[in-house]
Amino acid sequence: MRRVGAFLIAAILVAASAWFWAPPVWRSWRRSRIQARPFPAAWREVLRRRMPAFARLPADLQLQLKKQVQVLLAEKPFIGCAGLAVTDEMRVLIAAQAALLQLNRHAGGFPNLRQVLVYPGAFVVDRETPGAAGLVHDERRVLAGESWHQGQVILSWDDVLAGAADPADGQNVVIHEFAHQLDSETGPPNGAPLLGRRERYARWAAVLQGAYDDLQRRLAQGEDSVLGAYAATSPAEFFACASEAFFELPAALAAEQPALYRELAGCYRVNPLSW
Numbered sequence: 526m527r528r529v530g531a532f533l534i535a536a537i538l539v540a541a542s543a544w545f546w547a548p549p550v551w552r553s554w555r556r557s558r559i560q561a562r563p564f565p566a567a568w569r570e571v572l573r574r575r576m577p578a579f580a581r582l583p584a585d586l587q588l589q590l591k592k593q594v595q596v597l598l599a600e601k602p603f604i605g606c607a608g609l610a611v612t613d614e615m616r617v618l619i620a621a622q623a624a625l626l627q628l629n630r631h632a633g634g635f636p637n638l639r640q641v642l643v644y645p646g647a648f649v650v651d652r653e654t655p656g657a658a659g660l661v662h663d664e665r666r667v668l669a670g671e672s673w674h675q676g677q678v679i680l681s682w683d684d685v686l687a688g689a690a691d692p693a694d695g696q697n698v699v700i701h702e703f704a705h706q707l708d709s710e711t712g713p714p715n716g717a718p719l720l721g722r723r724e725r726y727a728r729w730a731a732v733l734q735g736a737y738d739d740l741q742r743r744l745a746q747g748e749d750s751v752l753g754a755y756a757a758t759s760p761a762e763f764f765a766c767a768s769e770a771f772f773e774l775p776a777a778l779a780a781e782q783p784a785l786y787r788e789l790a791g792c793y794r795v796n797p798l799s800w
């Protein structure tokens with residue numbers, strides 16, 4: 526019995542040290558220290574003035590969102606482009622809207638994201654291979670935003686402000702581009718983000734394909750859709766546009782596509798209908 530006990534103790538020690546040294550443990554320890562800091566009053570003021578969606582969140586999700594903002598600002602560089610000097614207001618407003626996608630997803634933090642580039646307004650990028658694998662760019666607002674599979678989000682500050690100012694118009698470039706980043710965590714964007722348990726993917730694929738086909742049919746017949754025509758351009762754009770509708774037009778989306786709404790609620794682990 527004593528020898529079995531020694532093996533057991535050794536196994537526990539190995540397991541404990543592996544647990545302690547594993548990078549995720551260090552990361553979560555570092556994050557918990559960041560989240561223990563007070564949330565600066567100036568940042569709270571940005572949320573109050575610039576992001577009406579924040580006030581509508583339940584108190585526990587407001588707290589979660591602020592902690593996510595602290596982590597994103599500590600971990601991700603924000604880089605100004607075309608002469609823009611990035612301010613705390615910009616960083617907080619972008620991170621806070623991105624954090625909507627991370628509520629209740631505790632493993633989050635956009636692990637693939639390396640940097641956020643911010644232009645003062647709509648931007649144009651010359652590129653030899655437009656539409657290269659892994660790139661999804663959004664020209665409906667004359668390049669309001671872009672997401673690169675390699676870990677970059679590019680945003681127009683004018684469009685970030687406009688997206689935050691009206692939280693119920695279904696247009697939010699930050700939600701859109703960061704949804705592409707979630708989609709990129711599983712490979713080149715294809716409309717299938719990480720969902721957790723393996724058995725969930727088959728239902729996700731069936732529901733999203735059904736909703737995508739329904740959107741194509743509606744557009745072909747000249748009908749309106751809460752998802753908009755841009756969502757019909759590819760499965761990746763469908764997921765990003767559906768994410769905008771989920772957070773900004775939940776009642777309309779749930780009425781038009783109840784199964785899609787349920788899948789998105791499972792993916793994002795929140796229910797904006799109740800906010």
Ligand SMILES: [Zn+2]
Nearest residue numbers: 661663762765
């Ligand atoms: Zn897009």
